[in-house]
Amino acid sequence: MDTPAAADLLLVCGVPAPEDGEWLDGIEWSMPEPALRIVAGESGRIAGALDMARRDLIDRTVTWHRADVADEPGAHEHGDHEGHGEGHHHDTHHDSSPPEASDDQGDQGPNRHRMDHGHGGHAAHSGHEGHEHHQPADHGQHKDHMDHAGHDGHMGHMGHEMHTMGQVAGLPMAERGDDRDELRLDQLHVPIGPALSDWPAGLILRLTLQGDVVQDVAVDHLRVPSVHRLPFWDEPWLRAAQGEKVTRDRAARRRCAAHLDSAGRLLAVVGWDDVAARCRRLRDEVLSGAPREGVDGDLRRTVRRVGRSRPLRWSIAGLGELSADRARAVGVTGPALAADGDAYNRLLMWMSEVERGLDGLDDARPLAPDDRTGPRGRLDGPRPPSQALLDVLPELLTGAEFACARIIVASLDPDLDELALASVSGAAHA
Template sequence: MQEADRREGGHQGQGEHGHGDGGGMGHMAHDMHGMDVAGLPMAERADDRDGLRLDRLHVPLGPGLADWPAGLVLHLTLQGDVVQHAVVGRPVAGSAGLPFWSEPWLRAARGHAVARGDAARRRCAAHLDSVGRLLAVVGWDDAAARCRRLRDGALSGAPSARFGEELRATTRRVARSRTLRWAMAGLGRLSAERARATGVSGPALEADGDAYDRVRVWLGTIERCSDELDDARPLEGGAALVGPRGVLDGDRPPSQALLDVLPELLTGAEFAGARIILASLDPDLDELVLARTPDAAHG
C-alpha cells in the first residue's frame, strides 16, 4: 500500500528579510514595509510568538483553489509560516434551492416521502466526498479517487452488495494509515465542549478532537451507512433533522457554525496545515441558504 508522504499547503508566500549592508539600503528596506510595489503589498513587521521580528504577510486563499469550498475566501495574516490571524470572507452560497447534501432530511420535514436508504446514501456519499477532498489535499490521490468513485456509486443507487465490500475496505485502509495520522495529528483541535459553546454539531462535535479525529468520525459513519443503503422504510419527518454536517433546524446552519469556529482553529497553525484544517471541517456553503429562508427546514 502506498501512502501519501506529501502535505499540501499551497504556495507559501513569505516576506524577504532585508539584510542590512550599511548606507541607505537598510533604511530603504525598512521604509518599503507596508507599501505597494508593482501593485503588490509588501510585508509588514511584527513580533512573532517567540519575540522575533518577522515579516507579516496578508494572504488570501480561495475561491479558485482545487479541492476548496466553492465561493469561500480566507484572509490569513502570516508571520513566517504561522497563521497569526484568520478572517472568513463573506461566503457566497452556490445554490438557491435546498442544499444537495442535506436535501433528504429537509424534504422529509416538509412531508415528502423519503426512504431511509436514500438518506443513508446521501450521508454516505457526503462523507465520501469530504474524505476524498481531504485526501486530495494531503496528496493521497489514489485513495481520493477511490472515495469519489464510491461516492458516485452510492448516489447512483447501485445495490450495496455491488460496492459495499470495496467501501468497507477503503474506509478501513484510510483509517489504518499511520502516514495520514501523522500528517494531521494535532491540527485544528476542537473539543466537544468548545464545539457546543460555538454551536457546532454533527461530526465535528462527535469527534471531540483534531482533524484526524474528524476524519475517523466520517469513516465510521460511512461504514455504518453501508448497511442501510437499501432500506426502503420511510424516513420519519418528525425525527431530528441532522444532516451530514449537523443539526439543520438550529439557530444557524451547521456549516455556518463551522465557518464561525474556523478562524480560531487556524490561528497558531502552520500555513501548510491550514488547508487540512479547513478540509477536515468541509463546510457546505449551499447550506447557508437555510439562514436566509427560516422555513427551509420545516416548509
Template sequence: MAVRSPVALPVVLPGATEPRLGVEAELRRRGWETAEAPAAADLLVVCGSPSPEEDRRLDTLLRTMSRPAARVDVTRPADAARALDEGFAVLRAGAASRSASPEGHENAVGGEHEAHPGKGSASAGPGHGPHHEHEEPGHPGHDETGGHGHSGHEGHTMSTVAGLPMADRAADRDGLSLDRLNLPLGPVLPDWPAGLILRCALQGDIVQEVRVDRLPGPPDGTSFWNEPWSRAARGEPVERGVAARRRCAAHLDSLGRLLSLAGRSDTAGRLRRLRDDVLAGAPSGHCGEPLRALTERVERSRTLRWGLAGLGRLPAERARRRGVTGPALEADGDAHDRLLSWSREARRAVRDLDDRRPLPTGRLIGPRGTVGGTVPPSQALLDVLPELLTGTELGCARLVVASLDPDLDEPVAVPATEDAHA
C-alpha cells in the same frame, strides 16, 4: 502536443455542487489532469453561473494563464461533456494559430478573450474585446490565489511594490517585532469549499490571525448535500435510502478532498468514483464491499495518522459550546479523528441505500449536522475555523479546513467588514 491532453482548472462558484460533480466525473473519464494553480492550466472550467462582477474577475484569472487558454462555463452536470469538448476545440485552434502566426501568440485564437467561447448552459459568455476593462494580475484588487488584495489591509497602510502587497511589522507571540504579511486563501483553490475566502495574517509560515469571508451565495441558500433533510423538515415524505445515499456521497466527497490534499490522490479518486456511483443510484451490494475495503485501508494508514494527528484539535466539549453538531462533534478530536468519523459514517450509510422506509421527522441530522434548526450546521464550522487555524503552519491550514469541509451553500453568514467583497 501541449493541448493533446488539456490541464483543467475547475473554479466552483457557490451553489454549483451538482455542476462540479458533473465536471469532476467527466474530467476523470477523459483522464485530463487538474491544475493546482492558474499558471499550470490551459482550460478554465467555471462551475456555476457567475455574476457580472465574478465574470470580470474570472476573465482576469484567465489572462494569467499561459496561451493558448480557454474558458468554459458549466451550469448543469449534463452539459459538462459538451463544454469540455468546446474548450478543447478552442485550445487546438489556438495552438494551430500560434504555430502558423508569424506574430506569435498575440494573434492566436485563445490569445486575449477569443478563448472564451459563446456563453450558454455549457460554455462561457461572449468574447470580451479589447474595450473590456482590464485589471492586470498583481493589481491590488486581485491575487494569485483567487482572493483579493484588499484582504487584511488594516487601515490600508500596507505598502505595495508593482501592485504586490509587502509585509508590515507586528509583534509576534513572544513580543518581537516581525514581518507580517496579509494573504488571502481562496476562493480559487483545488479541493476548497466553494466561495470560501480566509484572510490570513502570517508571520513567517505561522498563521497569526484569520478572518472568514465568502463570495455571495445563492439567494435561496439551497444546499445540495442537505436536500433530503431540508425536504423532510418541510414535511415532505423522504425515504431513508434517499437520505442515506446523499449522506454517504457527502462523506465520500469530503474524504476525497482531505485525502487529495494529504497526498493520497489515487485513493481520493477511487472514493470519488464510488461517490458518483452512489449518487447515480447504484445498489448497496455494488458499493458496500469496495467502500469497506477503501475506507479500512485509509483508517489503517500510519502515514495519514502521522500527517493529520494534532491538526485542528476540537474536543467534543468545546465543539458543543460552539454549536458544532454532526461528525465534527462526534469525532471529538483532530483532523485525523474527523477523517475516521467520515469513513465510518459512510460505511454505515451504504448499508441503508436501498431502504424504502420513510425518514423519521424528529431531529434531522444531515452530513454536517442538525438540519432545520435556527443555525445551519456549517455556520458553526465557519465560526470555529479562526481559532483552529490561529497558530498553525500555513501548509497545515488547508488540511484543517478540509477536515471540517463547511458547506457555504447553506445559508451561512460571515461578519461584514468594509473590505469584505467578492
C-alpha cells in the same frame, strides 16, 4: 490540476453574477497564454461549449506559435512570402484570433477571450456570432486584485483576491508586527480562495502570516444566492421536514456520499491521491443507486485502509484540535462534534459513519419528518451547520503553520450552500 497556472481553459457553469467578474478575471489572468474562458449557462450545452473551446484553443495555440517563430532572429530573412502565407491562416476560423493590441496595451499580446454558451451563446447561432472578446482593463491593474504571491507548492494555491496594504507590482508588501515570541517580524497578508481544487467553493480566507505561522484569520465568502433549490447534501432531510415522502435509503445514500466526498477532499489535500480517487468513485456509485452488495466490500476495505495508515495519522494528527466541549459551546454539531479531536479524528468519524450507513442503503421505510440531522449537523438549529464550522475556523487556524491551513479547512469541509438556509417553523428551508 492544482492551480490556474497549469490550466488553459476556464469553464464557468451557470450564469455568473455581476459581482463574480472580478475573481473570475483573477483566475483567468493567472492562466498562461493562450488561455480561454467560456460560460456555459445551461447544462445541456456544456458538451458543445467544450468542443468549440477545444477548437479555439488549437487555433490560438497555433497563432501564438507562429507569432513566436516570426519574432525569432532571422525569421524574416527568407522573404515575406512564407510569413504572409502563415500569418493570415487563423482568419479562416472565427474571430478567436487575437486582435491587434491598442496603444494602451503595449506588448501584452492577444486579448483574453470569453465565450458565452448559455442563453444566447454559440448554441443559439449557426455561426460564431455568440463570441465576445473579454478584455480586462489592464493586466497591471488586474494584478492588484489577484494573488501571485509565492512560487512553492502551497503558495501556488493562492486565491485571486488581493488584500492591499501597500503593493509593489501588484504584490502586497510585508509589514512588521509582534509574533508569539514577542519579536518584531514581517507580516504578510495572504488571501486563499475562492476557487481552488479540493477547497470549499466560494470560501475566502485572509491570513496574516509571520514566517510560516498564521497569526490572524478573517473568514469571508462569495455571495450565496438565495435560490429555490435545496442544498444538495441536505436535500432528503429538508424535503421530509416539508412533509414530502422520503425513504430512509435515500437519506442514507446522501449521508454516505457526503462523507465520502469530504474524505476524498481531505485525502487529496494530504496527497493520498489513489485513496481519494477511490472515495470519489464510491461516492458516485452510492449516489447512482448501486446495491449494497455491489459497494460493501470495496467500501469496507477503503475504511480499513484509511484507519490503518500510520503515515496518514502522523501527517495530520494534532491539526485543528477541537474538543467536544468547545465544539458544543460554539454551536458545532454533527461529525465535527462527535469526533472530539483533531483532523485525523474527524476523518475517522466520516469513515465510521460511512460504514455504519451501509445498513440503510436498501431501507425503503419513510424518513421521519423530525429527523433533521444532515451530514454536517443539525438542520433545525438557530444557524446552518456550516456557519458554525466557518465561525470556529479562525481559532483553529491561528497559530498553525501555513502548510497545515488547507488540511484543517478540509477536515471541517463546510458547505457554503447551507448558508442560504433559514430556520423556519423548526425546520431549515432554502
